[in-house]
Amino acid sequence: MPLRLGNGQARPTAGGQDSELITSRRNPLVRQLRALHEPRGRREQGLLLLEGRHLLEEALRLQLIPDLVAATPTWIARHADLWACLPAATRRQPLADEALALAASTSHPDGVLATLQPPEPDPARRPGFVLALDGLQDPGNLGTLLRTALAAGVEEVWLAEGADPYAPKVLRASSGAALALPLRRLERQELLAWLQGQESEGLQRVATLVSGGRPYWDVDWTLPTVLLLGNEGAGLDPQLAALADARVTIPHSPAVESLNVAVAAAPLLLERWRQSAIPSGGRMPGIPHSSTR
Secondary structure, eight states: OOOOOTOOOTTOOOOOHHHHHHHHOHHHHHHHHHHTTTTTHHHHOOOOEEESHHHHHHHHHTOOOOOOEOHHHHHHHTTTTEEEEEEEEEEEBBBHHHHHHHHHHSOOOEEEEEOOOOOOOOTTTOSSEEEEEEEEOOOHHHHHHHHHHHHOOOOEEEESSSOOTTTTHHHTTTTTHHHSEEEEEOHHHHHHHHHEEEEEEEETEEEOOSOOEEEEEGSSSSSEEEEEEEBTTTOOOOHHTTSEEEEEEEEOOOTOOOOHHHHHHHHHHHHHHHHSSSSSSSOOOTTOOOOTT
C-alpha cells in the first residue's frame, strides 16, 4: 500500500527505508491508523495497533514482524538503535507529533505506533491448559486476565464473544500477553461445541461459580484442564457450566457478594503452579482438605 506524504503525493516505500515526514493530520495514513481503534477498522484492514515502545519491543521479541512502525522525529532520535534494527520488511514512517497524537488512542502517546497482523494459533496444537472466557466485556479486565494467564502457563485462550483481545486498551492492559498467547475467538455456540468435541478431548472442564462449588484447591489442576470463567455481570452461562466435570468456588468473606473476574482468575490459574511444586497430596498451609471431596 502506498503511503501518503505531507504534500499529499503518494509513493511506494521499500521495507527498511524511511519515508518522508508526514505532517498533515488529514493524511490518509493517519485516518487508517485511527480506524484501528475500532473493531470494524481492525477487521477491514486485518491489522491491530500497537502503541508505545514496550508493545513494539514485545512484538519484536516474539519475532512478530510489524507491517508499519510510525514514530515522531524525537522518538526516532532517542531510539535510533531500535529504529535502525527494525525488520527489513517493516515500513518505517516518520510522523509529526500532531499527526501521531491524532493517530494514537491514548491521550499522551510516547511517540511510536506500529501495525501488526494478529498472530495465528497453530491449528495442530493440542494444549494441556486452556482458559475459556464467556463474554468478558471489560477491556481492562480482559487485558489483566491475559497477563495472569501467561504468567500461569496457559497454553491457549478460547474467547466466546465479549471484548476484542486486540483492542488497544486490552493490548496495553495485557502488557503484550495478548500477542504471546494463542487466542481463538468463537461464538458461544462454537465454544459449547468445542467443549463437547475433539478440541477438549482429554481435558477436564472446570467451571467457576460464585457459590455452591467445591473449594478450588480440591481439584487436581495438574491434569490437562480447560478453566471456564464467566462475564462480569451474569457469570458463566448455565449451558457451559452444565458441561463441567468440576465446579469450583473461591471461598471469601460474605462482606462482598463476588470477586472481580480478573482478581478471581489469579488464584485459580496459579493453583496449577502451586500443585505442581508440592508433593502429591500437599495443600496450602493452614487449610484442611475439604469434606466435599
